Amino acid sequence: MIRAIHYATGEPVTISMDQGIITNLAPISETEIGDAGLPLAASGLVDLQINGFAGLDFNRLPMPDTLLGDAIRKLWSQGVTACYPTVITNGAEEIRALLASIARACDEDPVVEQGIAGIHLEGPFISPQDGARGAHGLEYVRAPDWELFCGWQAASGGRIKIVTVSPEWPGSASFIRQCTDSGVTVSIGHTSATSEQIQEAVDAGARMSTHLGNGAHLMLPRHPNYIWEQLAQDRLSSCVIADGFHLPDQVLKVVLKVKGKQALLVSDAVSLSGLEAGTYTTHIGGQVVLTPQGRLHLAENENILAGSAQMLLAGIEHLTGRGLTAFDEAWDMASIRPATAMNLPSAVGLQAGAPADLVLFRMVGSRIQVERTYKKGERVYTKP
Incomplete structure (x- = not known):
């Protein structure tokens, strides 16, 4: 069972899972949320x-x-x-x-x-x-x-x-x-x-x-x-x-x-x-530059994206x-x-009967910070 805020409705819910499937979504009261608040949950x-x-x-x-x-x-x-x-x-x-x-x-x-x-x-x-x-x-x-x-x-x-x-x-x-x-x-x-x-x-x-x-x-x-x-x-x-x-x-x-x-x-x-900013050599684009902002371009021409x-x-x-x-x-x-x-x-979304492939996250300003990921109901990632 996972307690979280539904990403679309904004309502606190308990998500029950069994054998890799979401079996139920049930509302929970504000008193059950706790002082730390709950993460958001989405497919x-x-x-x-x-x-x-x-x-x-x-x-x-x-x-x-x-x-x-x-x-x-x-x-x-x-x-x-x-x-x-x-x-x-x-x-x-x-x-x-x-x-x-x-x-x-x-x-x-x-x-x-x-x-x-x-x-x-x-x-x-x-x-x-x-x-x-x-x-x-x-x-x-x-x-x-x-x-x-x-x-x-x-x-x-x-x-x-x-x-x-x-x-x-x-x-x-x-x-x-x-x-x-x-x-x-x-x-x-x-x-x-x-x-x-x-x-x-x-x-x-x-x-x-x-x-x-x-x-x-x-x-x-x-x-x-x-x-x-x-x-x-x-x-x-x-x-x-x-x-x-x-x-x-x-x-x-x-x-x-x-x-x-x-x-x-x-x-x-x-x-x-997912790598640090810097200059890299690739087998397709040759020498490329990954900027601190996340833009990837050819080293010889910054106007041409390299993917x-x-x-x-x-x-x-x-x-x-x-x-x-x-x-x-x-x-x-x-x-x-x-x-x-x-x-x-998983096309049915976050509801009973869907595969329990879930992401729990928080918004830190405008950024999404993933806290936990579940695959078939099993926790496969936890933020360090």
Whole structure:
């Protein structure tokens, strides 16, 4: 049993758990709260796109046997109870090896199996154009290939649950339909597709946009363009990076207003997230600088971002601190909404019958301080 303040209602409650499930939420009186007050309680965070954390890189080969287990355990301190490790554009054999490493870690470590809700394959079926391609290696970009994808899916043990695709390639609609029919969520991203190609992709089953507004050309036609088109597609959920660096507040505000409950938060964090400020050498961006404010940019050009170094908590803090949305909505954007998009059991939120994946935290000014994290009703993290 946990006593806490419900993050959305503000009411003090007792949360009862049994065998990994929340069995009851019951109100408690003010006299039971105590002098120290109670922490807030909310559903665990679900990160649909994360490339690494605390120096642990999900795209470096060979992948150490303990890397994913170490990462999942470290992510508990950030309130993340489920994630989708993201494998990015690479050579066919390298992708297969990374997927097989993740599958092996899931088979060997129950913590990894429970913490990984699926794998996000971001590429290589993306735009070859500069700007839209982002930092993905041009030499590995290729047209969608169902037979190749099936081989990768087999190597992953069926764990690829999201694939980022640009529908600009001929035959994309057929590939998207096959993915959708096999239970894989197709997300449009790193694209230079026309409005007609995006519409065709949505009709074929595409249901998300990968970090909308990023992985895009610096200059676009006023209208139509692929950002407006994805915003206008009612069947697409929009994933955004709200770290204060990737998107200006005006864009975040528009996405929130247009998409409503289909606006989702992702971290898209790289392995340097959680590390001290400084200059680092990476195998993708070369020499990069992580500033004390948490901005990651190329050492040779501070105007070019080298990925995200902020976690979902930072996105929640930014949205609420800038007055773009209420706290409970921002938290839902990083927990209940991504769970809903992926049909996870935690989509029901903080109520009886939900998985007991919980985060207890306090607000210290505008910052979120995680005190405890629970996975399947077991306390897996306690603030030192």
